[in-house]
Amino acid sequence: MQGDTLKIKAISGHAGTVAGEGVSRDYDVCKLIDTTTCIGCKACEVACLEWNGYEFRETTFDNTYQTMPDTAWNYWNLIRFNERPNEDGTISWLMRKDQCMHCADPGCLMACPADGAIVQYANGIVDFNQEHCIGCQYCVTGCPFDIPKFNPVTKKVHKCTLCSDRVGVGLEPACIKSCPTGCLHFGSKDDMKILAEKRVNQLHEHSSHKNAGVYDPQGVGGTHVMYILHDKDKAADYGGLPQDPHIPLLVQIWKGPMKWIGGLGIIAGIFGMATHFLRFGAKGSGENEVSAEGSAK
Amino acid sequence: MSTRDVSLPKASSEPEIVRYTLTERICHWVNGISYVYCLLTGLALFTPMLFWIAAVLGGGAVVRFWHPIVGVLFVAAVYWMHSIWQKDMKTTENDLKWKAQIKDYIENNDQKMPAQGKYNFGQKQFFWIMVYGAIGLLLSGLFLWFPEMVGRSWHWILPIMIFIHEVSALATIAGFMIHVYMGVFQEPEGFRGIISGRVPASWARKYHRLWSDQVSSESKTRK
Numbered sequence: 420m421q422g423d424t425l426k427i428k429a430i431s432g433h434a435g436t437v438a439g440e441g442v443s444r445d446y447d448v449c450k451l452i453d454t455t456t457c458i459g460c461k462a463c464e465v466a467c468l469e470w471n472g473y474e475f476r477e478t479t480f481d482n483t484y485q486t487m488p489d490t491a492w493n494y495w496n497l498i499r500f501n502e503r504p505n506e507d508g509t510i511s512w513l514m515r516k517d518q519c520m521h522c523a524d525p526g527c528l529m530a531c532p533a534d535g536a537i538v539q540y541a542n543g544i545v546d547f548n549q550e551h552c553i554g555c556q557y558c559v560t561g562c563p564f565d566i567p568k569f570n571p572v573t574k575k576v577h578k579c580t581l582c583s584d585r586v587g588v589g590l591e592p593a594c595i596k597s598c599p600t601g602c603l604h605f606g607s608k609d610d611m612k613i614l615a616e617k618r619v620n621q622l623h624e625h626s627s628h629k630n631a632g633v634y635d636p637q638g639v640g641g642t643h644v645m646y647i648l649h650d651k652d653k654a655a656d657y658g659g660l661p662q663d664p665h666i667p668l669l670v671q672i673w674k675g676p677m678k679w680i681g682g683l684g685i686i687a688g689i690f691g692m693a694t695h696f697l698r699f700g701a702k703g704s705g706e707n708e709v710s711a712e713g714s715a716k
Numbered sequence: 717m718s719t720r721d722v723s724l725p726k727a728s729s730e731p732e733i734v735r736y737t738l739t740e741r742i743c744h745w746v747n748g749i750s751y752v753y754c755l756l757t758g759l760a761l762f763t764p765m766l767f768w769i770a771a772v773l774g775g776g777a778v779v780r781f782w783h784p785i786v787g788v789l790f791v792a793a794v795y796w797m798h799s800i801w802q803k804d805m806k807t808t809e810n811d812l813k814w815k816a817q818i819k820d821y822i823e824n825n826d827q828k829m830p831a832q833g834k835y836n837f838g839q840k841q842f843f844w845i846m847v848y849g850a851i852g853l854l855l856s857g858l859f860l861w862f863p864e865m866v867g868r869s870w871h872w873i874l875p876i877m878i879f880i881h882e883v884s885a886l887a888t889i890a891g892f893m894i895h896v897y898m899g900v901f902q903e904p905e906g907f908r909g910i911i912s913g914r915v916p917a918s919w920a921r922k923y924h925r926l927w928s929d930q931v932s933s934e935s936k937t938r939k
Contacts, residue, residue: 434764489868532761533776553776555761556863560874569864574777669875673882678763681886688890692897699824702902704919 425587429539431531439541446607447543448586450595451615452516453647454657455622455631456602459484459498459514466597467496467518470582490517492568495579496594499658515646515657516594516603519566519579521545523640526666527578529674530561543608543643544583549575563639563664581643611645618647638665732914733931735834743797744910747846750790751892757783758885784861787853794850801843804834810926811837831925838898845891852884 426439464486468475473493478486485500501513525545528537536551537558547558547567554574558567567576582592595605604614615633622631632651635641646657654660736744757779760770770779813830814821814837820828821838835843859866859877866874899906903923909915920928 432764432767434767532764532767533770534764534767536776551776553770553780555780555860557878559863559871560878565868565871571864667872667875669879673875673879677879677882681882681889682763682765684886685889685893688893692893692901695822696897696901699822701904702824702826703922704905704916 425583426541427538428541429525429528430535431528431537432534434534442541445542446609448581448643449543449606449608449611450521450581450592450644451604451606451611451647452644453602453604453618454513454515455618455626455628455647455649456600457498457514457516458600458602459500460599461486461498462597462599463516463594463603464494464496464498466593467579468494470585470593471495471580484514490566490568490578492570492575492577495519495568495577501656501658503653503656511649511656513649513657515660517658517660518594518644519545519581520564520639521579521581521643523642524666526561526563526639526670527558527567528561529666530557530670531555532557540583542586544581544586545643546580546583547576547578549573549577552576561666561670563661563666608641608643615645615647622647622649634660636661636664638663730916730918733917733920733928733935734913735909735915735920736913738913740800741910741913743793743800747790747793747797750786750793751888753786754783754790755885755889755892757786762882762885784857787857791850791854794846797843798847805840805843807837807840808833811840814838826922832923832927833930834924834927836923838894842891842895845887849884849888849891852880853888856880856884 426442426445427437428439428441430437465475471493476487476491476494479488481488483500483502484498486497487494490497496516496518499515499517503511503513505511521544523543525537525539527547528539528545531537532555533551533553535548536553537545537547539545552575554569554576556567556569556576558576559565559569567578569576582590582594585592591605595603604611606614612633612635615635619631619633622628628649630650630652632648634646634648634651634654646660648654648657650656652662654662756769757773759766760768760773760776760779761783767776770776773779774782810830810832814832817829818838820826821836856877859874860881863874899910903919905915905919917928917932920931
């Protein structure tokens with residue numbers, strides 16, 4: 420997998436073909452997060468900071484166990500806590516590791532106007548190249564999960580890389596290494612789907628979570644980070660996970676039909692005016708023809 | 717005022733009349749140059765096919781920095797232009813007649829067109845496209861300039877703002893293309909006019925008869 424996994428198959432703001440598009444036989448990688456066995460220890464938060472070399476940020480206490488309200492440009496991995504009252508009077512204490520979902524159809528990449536600022540590798544990882552980033556934050560606009568975060572000092576956007584630097588040399592992402600309960604799994608997407616299916620069956624048979632399921636939203640073509648949820652129809656309870664995420668419709672319009680309508684309209688306008696000039700010529704100056712018929716010069 | 721007028725090589729030795737004051741010409745060109753910068757940089761961000769324009773103009777990050785600043789200059793210039801030209805841009809009955817006969821205008825059968833004031837209906841339309849376009853571009857552009865100020869729960873508004881920005885921009889581009897074609901290729905007298913401030917009297921008489929008559933009667937009463 421080495422080397423080949425970092426072949427690029429999609430590039431933001433890029434005209435023309437991409438060398439790695441549709442040529443890879445490599446596995447798609449995938450992170451599987453089992454929220455039913457997560458204990459909210461935040462070891463993954465620390466491992467993420469450690470590997471990526473960021474200082475620990477100031478935390479905010481909001482009467483829960485959550486480290487801070489949201490991820491940040493230098494804090495890509497956050498456990499979101501939620502105490503949900505159930506119908507039977509009990510409380511479910513839900514916790515979800517929030518980070519980039521590495522969509523198969525990434526909205527950030529679609530929205531980005533800067534050539535090469537966002538790439539998707541053949542193994543499915545979506546990565547930001549800060550040296551090509553122009554700081555416009557269109558990626559924020561395109562992302563249905565609100566993941567990209569802006570650094571106001573450098574004017575660059577950052578997010579979880581799925582440890583593309585580690586995966587590229589055959590290692591697991593840092594968060595996976597740190598998980599004490601084994602609720603984090605990493606492997607090929609196919610393997611993770613099988614593993615998730617087994618776990619969901621187990622929950623159906625041996626627990627009260629009869630509606631447990633896998634979160635792999637097809638609205639964004641599936642994701643390279645999947646969740647196992649206690650109740651697959653209540654994604655929003657897990658710190659606002661969208662139930663059925665899509666790239667915003669207007670983003671699809673202005674990166675799709677509108678680009679063509681606008682571009683072809685401009686070309687047609689130039690062509691039309693040139694034709695007009697050849698057919699009708701310039702308007703006369705008005706000299707020597709104040710009362711003459713026609714606009715001949 | 718006439719001492720400040722630039723003299724350019726003229727097409728003929730025809731008598732000329734003043735069409736634009738120095739203020740009007742400066743205002744027009746601040747508008748024009750700031751608009752063209754925003755047009756080029758905006759097109760670079762509009763489609764990957766034209767992102768090379770950003771490379772030519774200093775790179776994507778430089779373009780992203782200057783586009784909104786020059787954009788504000790453009791909007792300010794439009795505001796200025798609105799304050800000095802607004803009174804000339806109101807639609808009149810003659811304009812409606814002109815509009816009904818637009819086919820003759822397009823086919824350069826100008827002798828059939830009704831007499832026009834200082835600006836014809838098409839020019840007025842272009843003016844209002846730019847005014848309303850500038851308002852749309854400014855209001856949506858503020859969101860695109862500082863998206864980090866928009867809270868997470870309001871992120872849904874960003875795609876809408878980008879859409880408004882692009883629709884406004886495309887509307888102004890359509891008007892701008894016709895404006896340049898008319899001004900540079902169709903009526904070079906108009907182009908010389910917006911630089912030197914003067915146009916041939918015969919040209920003014922042919923295309924802006926009402927204005928031409930008004931100017932000559934005013935100059936007679938003054939003299």
